[in-house]
Amino acid sequence: MEPRRDERLRQLFQNLEIGIGGVSSSLGVSQRQLRYWEQKGYIKPIDEKSGVRHYSLATVYLIAFIKDQLDKGYTLDAAVKNSKEARARSRIARELIGSAFDDIEIIDADKGYGKIELDLKESENHPALRILGIIDENGRHFEVKEK
Structure with a gap:
């Protein structure tokens, strides 16, 4: 295989x-x-x-x-400390995103702008949600809707 x-x-x-x-x-x-x-x-x-x-x-x-x-x-010691913190944040974010979202789909990505749609899984504490992240000429913003 x-x-x-x-x-x-x-x-x-x-x-x-x-x-x-x-x-x-x-x-x-x-x-x-x-x-x-x-x-x-x-x-x-x-x-x-x-x-x-x-x-x-x-x-x-x-x-x-x-x-x-x-x-x-930054000093060398601070730079190394910052690198460890950045790696930890990145690992945690990857794990959380991977476990929390059913699907990540790129909707549009021309001119350096883009939209990403995230389907949040339903749990006991919240309904299933659709989160649309948008980067455009107005900056970064989100729209949240129930599925």
Whole structure:
């Protein structure tokens, strides 16, 4: 049986490697700085024993996040703390959305605007609801209707 699309993407995300030179030049973080972050335990190369530093795509995203936080004026410790909080928020949001909504459908997405329709499952505490999230020239807003 062939792996599902999301499993193939997860495997790609886990197996894709980028060398320290590519990370450094792409993100504007010096190799020395990356080695320091490794020593502090903030990031980890894929194979520490080989001496050749390659990073997973997940680590590259972490490096980009930390760099962005530093550029905003946060200290290194605060940037790492913020990255942990952002990962936790993202994981919790994915789990909640996945368990709470029957369907997510893109209705319209031209000119950078879009609408997303969410069907909220019925429970003892609330009726089934349809939530329409809209991003348009007026900003972000929601409409809530009973199904």
